[in-house]
Amino acid sequence: QVQVTESGGGLVQAGGSLRLSCAASGRTFDLFAMSWFRQSPGKEREKVATIDYSGDGSDNWTSYAESVKGRFTISRDGAKNTVYLQMSSLKPEDTAVYYCAADEYPPDTESPPSRFWGRGTQVTVSS
Numbered sequence: 001q002v003q004v005t006e007s008g009g010g011l012v013q014a015g016g017s018l019r020l021s022c023a024a025s026g027r028t029f030d031l032f033a034m035s036w037f038r039q040s041p042g043k044e045r046e047k048v049a050t051i052d053y054s055g056d057g058s059d060n061w062t063s064y065a066e067s068v069k070g071r072f073t074i075s076r077d078g079a080k081n082t083v084y085l086q087m088s089s090l091k092p093e094d095t096a097v098y099y100c101a102a103d104e105y106p107p108d109t110e111s112p113p114s115r116f117w118g119r120g121t122q123v124t125v126s127s
Helices: none
Strands: 002-007 010-013 018-026 031-039 046-052 062-064 072-077 082-087 096-104 114-117 121-126
Touching: 002 096, 002 114, 018 031, 018 096, 018 121, 031 082, 046 072, 046 082, 062 072
Parallel strands: 010 121
Antiparallel strands: 002 018, 018 082, 031 046, 031 096, 046 062, 072 082, 096 114, 096 121
């Protein structure tokens, strides 16, 4: 099992910045990616950013949703098993509960990968 814990949410004014943290613990040696998702009331959960989980975190593949490209940066500290989401130039439409997810390699080639979710952290951007 993998435990995922988010922190760093809060209230910020439009144009401001916030950094979210996601700490993974437990069986982390089989993780291959971690992602941030967000969900606002009445909307489906959407993927915001993903980072691969190889190496020490100094050079990892990343991807972003179009809506956050150029404003959000995902990074990883391999020594701390922690992934960060630096959010800048925040907009009211970024208001949502942000969830962290950890993806684990399957135990065999016939099984799907496992995804472990955190409980989420609220981000509110005021106009």
